[in-house]
Amino acid sequence: xxxxxxxxxxxQEAERIDKLLTSFEGWSRSQVQQWIKEGAVTINEQAVxxxxxxxxxxxxxxxVPEPEPxxxxxxxxxxxxxxxxxxxIVVNKPRGMVVHPAPGHYSHTLVNALxxxxxxxxxxxxVIRPGIVHRIDKDTSGLLMVAxxxxxxxxxxxxLKAKTTKRLxxxxxxxxxxxxxxxxxxxxGRDKKDRQSMAVTDENxxxxxxxxxxxxxxxxxxxxxxxxxxxxxxxxxxxxxxxGFPLVxxxxxGPKKKTVDIEGQALHAAVxxxxxxxxxxxxxxxxPIPAEMEEVLRYLRSM
Numbered sequence: 001x002x003x004x005x006x007x008x009x010x011x012q013e014a015e016r017i018d019k020l021l022t023s024f025e026g027w028s029r030s031q032v033q034q035w036i037k038e039g040a041v042t043i044n045e046q047a048v049x050x051x052x053x054x055x056x057x058x059x060x061x062x063x064v065p066e067p068e069p070x071x072x073x074x075x076x077x078x079x080x081x082x083x084x085x086x087x088x089i090v091v092n093k094p095r096g097m098v099v100h101p102a103p104g105h106y107s108h109t110l111v112n113a114l115x116x117x118x119x120x121x122x123x124x125x126x127v128i129r130p131g132i133v134h135r136i137d138k139d140t141s142g143l144l145m146v147a148x149x150x151x152x153x154x155x156x157x158x159x160l161k162a163k164t165t166k167r168l169x170x171x172x173x174x175x176x177x178x179x180x181x182x183x184x185x186x187x188x189g190r191d192k193k194d195r196q197s198m199a200v201t202d203e204n205x206x207x208x209x210x211x212x213x214x215x216x217x218x219x220x221x222x223x224x225x226x227x228x229x230x231x232x233x234x235x236x237x238x239x240x241x242x243x244g245f246p247l248v249x250x251x252x253x254g255p256k257k258k259t260v261d262i263e264g265q266a267l268h269a270a271v272x273x274x275x276x277x278x279x280x281x282x283x284x285x286x287x288p289i290p291a292e293m294e295e296v297l298r299y300l301r302s303m
Contacts (some may be wrong), residue, residue, distance in 0.1 A: 008058040017041065018050040021062065027124070033064040036045050040065060064237045072101050072130075082285050087152040087278050088145055091116065092287040094159035095141040095264060101295055102134050104198075114146060119279035121146070134159055134231055138251075141265025141290045142169070143272035155277030160231060167228040168274030169236055170215070170289055172266035172296055174255060177214050177222045182233045184239040186211045188232040198234045200242045218300040221248065221260075225270075238267060248296065260300075 004024070010018055021032045021041070033050045035041055041048065042061045054060070078094040091098070093110055100111045112122060114131060121131030124147075131146040133156045147153035159165045159178040187214075188270065189205030200208075209229035214225040226236045234253070240246055242255040248254065250265040274282035289297075 002064045004060075004062040004064070006060045007056045008060065010056045012054060013056045014053050016050065017043065017048055017052045017054055017060070020054060021060075031124075035062065038065070055089075067163060072115060073107065073149070074115035075107060075112040076116050077108065079110075079117055080119075080287075081115050082287065083283070084118075087148055088276065089114070089148060090283075091144050091146060093141060093144055093269075094138060094175065095139050095290055095292060098138045099131050099135045099144070099291070104283060110144070117201050118148060120148050122131070122148065122150045123245060123295075124150055126155045127132055133289055134160060136269050137234065137265070137267075138168075140267045140269065142269025143285055143287050145272060145274060147277075152277040156274060159235070159274050161228055164275070166284060167231070167269065168271035169226045170262075170268050170270045170293070171224050171236060171240065172224055172248040172293065172300070173224060174239050174248060174259070175222065175245045176217050176219070176220065177212075177224065177245055180214050182212050182243075184212070184243055186210075186239060186242055189237060198232070198238050200238060206230075206232055208235050208239065209298050210236055212240075216297075219303055223297060223300075236267060260296055262292055262296050266296055268293060 006024065006092065018029055018032045018036060021027065022029050036050050037130040039047050042064050043052065043054065043058050075274055081089060082092055083090040091110065098109045101109050111130060111132065121132060131147055133147050133153060136142060136144060145156055147156055158171060185202040186208060187202060187205035188198050188208040189201045189203060192197035207230055210227065211224045211227040214222055216224055228235060237253045238245055248260045248266040249262040250251065268289045270289065272288050276283055
């Protein structure tokens with residue numbers, strides 16, 4: 001059990017307590033809200049609600065409870081491990097695999113496989129997401145970094161928040177992009193018309209920035225590389241749709257009429273770079289696009 005104490009400064013005054021706490025150590029907002037609900041957060045020795053707005057001089061205390069024992073079942077599922085040491089695992093996740101258990105997907109996830117392979121994973125995200133620092137969608141393939149202890153987890157999350165990690169994706173989109181490079185700076189939040197989807201919106205949104213470079217153009221499609229400056233849910237998929245070039249095969253944000261034979265969006269996390277949390281060494285890894293995307297590129301080149 002760890003206890004944290006802070007004193008609210010003048011610059012932090014009027015900030016919601018749940019939002020303020022997420023800025024301190026890189027915890028997720030949902031995790032902070034759960035701790036508040038459980039009474040683990042007090043201000044001036046009094047329990048508060050998530051929407052409490054702090055005042056200068058407030059004394060904040062957070063008592064982080066011990067992680068619950070893991071109850072998710074370990075499964076002997078093969079993993080494509082690109083790098084591993086005592087602190088970090090870098091995995092090349094296949095298309096079709098869910099990252100962590102969730103309603104409807106309590107087995108056959110990356111977490112189930114990791115738990116079989118590795119007995120030590122960070123407990124910061126609790127029983128459902130041990131070790132998971134960031135996610136990619138089920139039908140997005142590619143590189144993920146996983147923390148094997150809490151120290152590594154906190155370091156990797158801090159790097160993500162500071163925008164110092166390197167995350168390059170490769171994607172195939174509908175339409176021919178007329179310029180070589182571009183930056184999409186458009187906030188992303190829940191779609192008001194469909195709460196299961198994300199959209200570019202000014203309402204309850206968060207900053208989202210994607211840089212892209214055209215790799216190859218075809219008759220009606222473009223092969224692009226996207227670099228994430230931020231990491232919002234479905235960010236590349238939403239941003240490319242927003243500028244009129246939705247991802248090929250995307251069942252949620254792409255055109256309803258299927259033009260290319262691929263299951264799920266043509267999106268791959270190709271390059272991942274970060275500073276090792278213990279040694280300080282700059283690490284960078286690359287994974288080739290999966291066979292399904294290679295097949296789509298061959299088809300488009302032959303048209």
